[in-house]
Amino acid sequence: MKLASIDNNTRDGELVVVNKELTKAIRVPEIASTMQLAIDNWADNETKLQNIYEQLNSGTLTTGTFDFATVRVLAPIPRAYHWADGSAYVTHVELVRKARNAELPESFWTDPLMYMGASDAFIGAHDDIEIENEEWGIDFESEVAVITDDVPAGVSAEEALNHIKFVTIINDVSLRNLIPNELSKQFGFYQSKPWTSFAPVIVSVDELKNEFVDGKLHLPLISALNGEVLGTPNAGIDMTFNFGELIAHAAKTRSLMAGTVIGSGTVANQGSPTGSSCIAEIRCLETIKDGKPSTPFMKFGDQIEIEMKNAVGASIFGKINQKVKKYEKK
Amino acid sequence: MKLASIDNNTRDGELVVVNKELTKAIRVPEIASTMQLAIDNWADNETKLQNIYEQLNSGTLTTGTFDFATVRVLAPIPRAYHWADGSAYVTHVELVRKARNAELPESFWTDPLMYMGASDAFIGAHDDIEIENEEWGIDFESEVAVITDDVPAGVSAEEALNHIKFVTIINDVSLRNLIPNELSKQFGFYQSKPWTSFAPVIVSVDELKNEFVDGKLHLPLISALNGEVLGTPNAGIDMTFNFGELIAHAAKTRSLMAGTVIGSGTVANQGSPTGSSCIAEIRCLETIKDGKPSTPFMKFGDQIEIEMKNAVGASIFGKINQKVKKYEKK
Numbered sequence: 001m002k003l004a005s006i007d008n009n010t011r012d013g014e015l016v017v018v019n020k021e022l023t024k025a026i027r028v029p030e031i032a033s034t035m036q037l038a039i040d041n042w043a044d045n046e047t048k049l050q051n052i053y054e055q056l057n058s059g060t061l062t063t064g065t066f067d068f069a070t071v072r073v074l075a076p077i078p079r080a081y082h083w084a085d086g087s088a089y090v091t092h093v094e095l096v097r098k099a100r101n102a103e104l105p106e107s108f109w110t111d112p113l114m115y116m117g118a119s120d121a122f123i124g125a126h127d128d129i130e131i132e133n134e135e136w137g138i139d140f141e142s143e144v145a146v147i148t149d150d151v152p153a154g155v156s157a158e159e160a161l162n163h164i165k166f167v168t169i170i171n172d173v174s175l176r177n178l179i180p181n182e183l184s185k186q187f188g189f190y191q192s193k194p195w196t197s198f199a200p201v202i203v204s205v206d207e208l209k210n211e212f213v214d215g216k217l218h219l220p221l222i223s224a225l226n227g228e229v230l231g232t233p234n235a236g237i238d239m240t241f242n243f244g245e246l247i248a249h250a251a252k253t254r255s256l257m258a259g260t261v262i263g264s265g266t267v268a269n270q271g272s273p274t275g276s277s278c279i280a281e282i283r284c285l286e287t288i289k290d291g292k293p294s295t296p297f298m299k300f301g302d303q304i305e306i307e308m309k310n311a312v313g314a315s316i317f318g319k320i321n322q323k324v325k326k327y328e329k330k
Numbered sequence: 331m332k333l334a335s336i337d338n339n340t341r342d343g344e345l346v347v348v349n350k351e352l353t354k355a356i357r358v359p360e361i362a363s364t365m366q367l368a369i370d371n372w373a374d375n376e377t378k379l380q381n382i383y384e385q386l387n388s389g390t391l392t393t394g395t396f397d398f399a400t401v402r403v404l405a406p407i408p409r410a411y412h413w414a415d416g417s418a419y420v421t422h423v424e425l426v427r428k429a430r431n432a433e434l435p436e437s438f439w440t441d442p443l444m445y446m447g448a449s450d451a452f453i454g455a456h457d458d459i460e461i462e463n464e465e466w467g468i469d470f471e472s473e474v475a476v477i478t479d480d481v482p483a484g485v486s487a488e489e490a491l492n493h494i495k496f497v498t499i500i501n502d503v504s505l506r507n508l509i510p511n512e513l514s515k516q517f518g519f520y521q522s523k524p525w526t527s528f529a530p531v532i533v534s535v536d537e538l539k540n541e542f543v544d545g546k547l548h549l550p551l552i553s554a555l556n557g558e559v560l561g562t563p564n565a566g567i568d569m570t571f572n573f574g575e576l577i578a579h580a581a582k583t584r585s586l587m588a589g590t591v592i593g594s595g596t597v598a599n600q601g602s603p604t605g606s607s608c609i610a611e612i613r614c615l616e617t618i619k620d621g622k623p624s625t626p627f628m629k630f631g632d633q634i635e636i637e638m639k640n641a642v643g644a645s646i647f648g649k650i651n652q653k654v655k656k657y658e659k660k
Contacts, residue, residue, distance in 0.1 A: 011370060011587075040341060079411045079587055081450035087517075108515075115517040116446040120411035120587035131583065132484055153524075154462055154659045175583060187417075187445040188518020194483075194584035253461070253505060254524035257341075257409055257450035329484045 001053035002201040005035050007072040011079060017049055018068050018201050019056045022318050025068040028052055035077045039259045042149050042165060075122035075198040077259055083119035084250045085172060085263035086112050090240040092268035092281060099284035112241045112249045115188045117196060125200045125320045129173055130327035137176030138298040138324055142223040142277035142306045144235045144264040145170045146243045147202060151256035160247035161215050166202035168317050169308050170263060176280055176297060200318030215242030221267045223277050224305040231275030235267045300326045331383035332531040335365050337402040341409060347379055348398050348531050349386045352648050355398040358382055365407045369589045372479050405452035405528040407589055413449035414580045415502060415593035416442050420570040422598035422611060429614035442571045442579045445518045447526060455530045455650045459503055460657035467506030468628040468654055472553040472607035472636045474565045474594040475500045476573045477532060481586035490577035491545050496532035498647050499638055500593060506610055506627060530648030545572030551597045553607050554635040561605030565597045630656045
């Protein structure tokens with residue numbers, strides 16, 4: 001099934017079921033009014049929501065449906081209790097290190113990098129990315145993300161796969177020029193990871209049985225800046241740690257609350273044969289080749305589009321399509 | 331006023347108003363059923379809850395009240411959307427560095443250290459601290475924390491003080507032997523910061539007008555391990571960054587959601603004249619004096635009590651009183 005949260009002037013938005021083609025949607029207040037409430041009690045809600053989804057797809061349900069394109073989507077979970085972002089494409093980390101002549105610790109191939117992100121700062125697929133200062137080095141990061149139910153502490157990587165309920169794609173906005181100082185302090189990202197944007201819908205794992213295999217999503221992730229495609233790396237290739245391994249890492253010493261969002265980190269394929277999922281990687285490739293980067297970071301007004309299509313070219317999660325805008329404090 | 335969340339077999343618990351002496355409480359479903367709902371709409375709820383609190387204190391409200399000691403408290407916000415822990419007592423960081431012959435970067439005195447913590451892993455004042463392995467180096471960290479309303483991005487440190495609505499004390503459980511590897515990866519704490527425990531109640535800022543001054547709480551924080559007091563440092567002394575500065579740091583590039591919890595980091599006074607708020611600090615002092623630490627970290631069965639008392643010796647937030655217990659995966 002496909003689910004979204006739409007703007008109803010509340011902090012959590014309103015849960016809707018969306019059809020496969022992303023054209024029609026319906027509110028389901030009799031099942032759950034918000035996404036978090038649906039996930040809090042997923043065992044009870046799954047079948048009910050799946051029934052609505054099937055009726056929506058078959059056309060037998062029409063009363064109360066509306067055109068999905070006419071509403072403003074929020075992030076599917078507009079505010080979440082946990083957002084853990086891995087860096088599972090180690091080839092990307094290796095490249096970044098190479099560009100600054102730093103060695104990649106051998107342990108990075110076996111021990112996942114993961115940071116805790118701002119789960120209260122999720123924004124919708126078409127929301128502006130509001131940043132105060134261009135000099136902070138504004139970048140996008142195209143990633144795959146999954147959403148879990150309750151995960152017990154000490155879960156194994158294999159068991160963890162069963163806790164993945166939904167898949168989606170995200171834009172983990174990064175402020176590149178603030179990162180070096182934060183990393184040097186060793187306490188992780190804070191100011192350098194302001195907002196995270198989500199595709200319009202999350203898609204249940206059963207809906208992706210041919211694509212989401214072994215804890216990886218085996219499809220190209222398309223990123224376009226100002227209309228120009230910058231990369232289409234396949235998210236199923238060169239993912240050193242699958243989502244089961246990422247979840248097990250996050251849950252090693254404590255449980256994860258239902259609705260936890262786990263990110264893959266910037267999707268990248270070794271050697272970047274089909275381009276990149278962030279500007280930083282392009283700049284690293286330029287630095288290795290030319291001694292210095294030439295592609296600038298994003299400017300106010302720049303547009304970023306991120307999308308993933310199925311085998312017949314249909315959008316799976318809907319498109320992230322955002323502009324960077326100067327933030328003016330009220 | 332004093333507020334708490336009590337166990338009602340839901341994830342968010344039930345909001346109650348507690349009297350000044352922490353003896354009586356009352357449910358307030360007509361105002362808000364959960365703490366997050368109360369804070370989501372604080373401007374509307376503050377006066378209503380304050381009225382209940384005053385009636386509870388004066389004894390004019392008795393119908394529906396119950397003995398606060400008879401219920402199980404959850405963390406005041408059992409699951410929150412944002413948990414930002416600073417390390418504001420830089421004297422503590424300096425000591426830790428000194429014990430391993432590492433220099434403190436000069437910038438640490440002007441640029442706060444802050445990590446994002448597990449806001450979906452908050453536990454109640456009397457809950458067991460469930461940890462799988464003693465060898466991970468189990469430690470407590472006694473801290474002061476504040477809870478904010480909605481904070482706009484780019485807030486100044488001075489403006490930020492107005493966004494502090496509540497104060498409490500917490501135990502930021504740390505797994506010391508997992509920290510070095512995580513810090514070396516630069517992505518911050520993850521597995522090494524499993525659970526955070528909260529005092530039974532949060533207290534509104536107006537209630538602490540003589541104690542919470544200039545964004546600091548000017549009272550000793552008492553930590554006792556297995557009944558022996560290990561430290562009573564004054565939280566108002568040697569706090570390099572006040573809570574306004576910590577909030578401004580967290581909100582530099584994006585907004586903070588109402589209900590954000592900001593921690594002070596381990597409370598410490600220079601030279602530790604009245605003891606310490608964590609075992610790690612004691613071990614650092616031993617290392618500097620004797621060349622090696624002699625106090626062990628916590629074992630299964632160990633009890634930690636954390637409390638803060640007012641000028642006449644009454645408990646302000648109630649006592650954190652927990653045991654470490656071996657976690658058994660179900």
